[in-house]
Amino acid sequence: MSAHIRNRAGSNAEPMKEYVEVESGKANDRPQLQAALRHAKHAQATLIIAKLDRLSRNAAFLLTLRDSGASFVAADMPDACDLTFGVLALVAEHQRKMIQSRTKAAVAVKREALAREAAALVVLGQEPVRRLEDGTTRPLRLGNLTESDCLRCRL
Template sequence: MPLIGYLRVSTGRQQVSGLGLEAQRSSIEQYASQIGETIEQVFVETESGSKKNRPELAAALVACKKQKATLIIAKLDRLARNVAFVSSLMEAGVEFIAVDAPYANKLMLHILSAFAEHEREMISERTKAALAAAKARGVKLGRNGAVLAAQNKAAADKHAELVQKHIMGALDEGCVTYQAIAKHLTSEGVKTADSGRWHPATVRLIMKRLNIEK
């Protein structure tokens, strides 16, 4: 039973920093190892869970049908926080596994997705209420977000600069693929931003940040 991985983050910042992606990737890889299966491909999406138009997910589903594979995700809410969307995926005939609920039947998956959708709606309502209350008090909205974004960018830039020499060293040693560079960084004991494992996608993002072409 070949597996096709699907990872999703909600913001571009999370994708660049690796936050969330490394944990999801580690989760599906560990599960695949436990059941003795191989993940043939991994598709990464940057999109809100409330949106149905997701090209990477569509590509993952096409790959699943073509290879007669099962879609594997770390958590059900990475697939969707929308009951109707989960139902449509089931009806499309693509099998999928959520690592956080691997033995859930279709009824349980519907219930879990319903809870996820309800949670998303409640978070949205609380956020709107909090913003409205803050605005009524005269608080200037968006200021903290801009500061946090600047801090996150600075941290990502700093980490990229720290690993730049190791990436250049890998290139000098003849590593010509992102996978080879990731393997080199791992062997050298170089840490990722969240102290996770190095993956080709992580290397590509950092090299893009550093404007390094290979």
């Protein structure tokens, strides 16, 4: 970011404040982003975003941001105009949908493979679990283990 500022504003320019957002780009309720936007508007400053596609993957959110009056620029696309920004907002939303679709398909394939593996173990008269190198077992299913699952694995 600092390099972008120095390239645009001069060698001695520094950012007023840095906001770091760790929320997913699919979430619209992002406290750090909201704080950065408020600060930029109040200071009549330009908000510099590292990467446009990490800002959001929701076209309505991005277009509302564009029309909000807040001045911002994406460091990865400093010369993007309103038209470019609008098109990229739609592309980002499409990408999000494609990622969701691919993820759902991959999870379904993995879930099916685990179900087949569990069924094969049951046919052999074995418990449908995965035996780990440390001697513990894990259920043959997807998802985060709950505390009770972890306790069962340790018994």
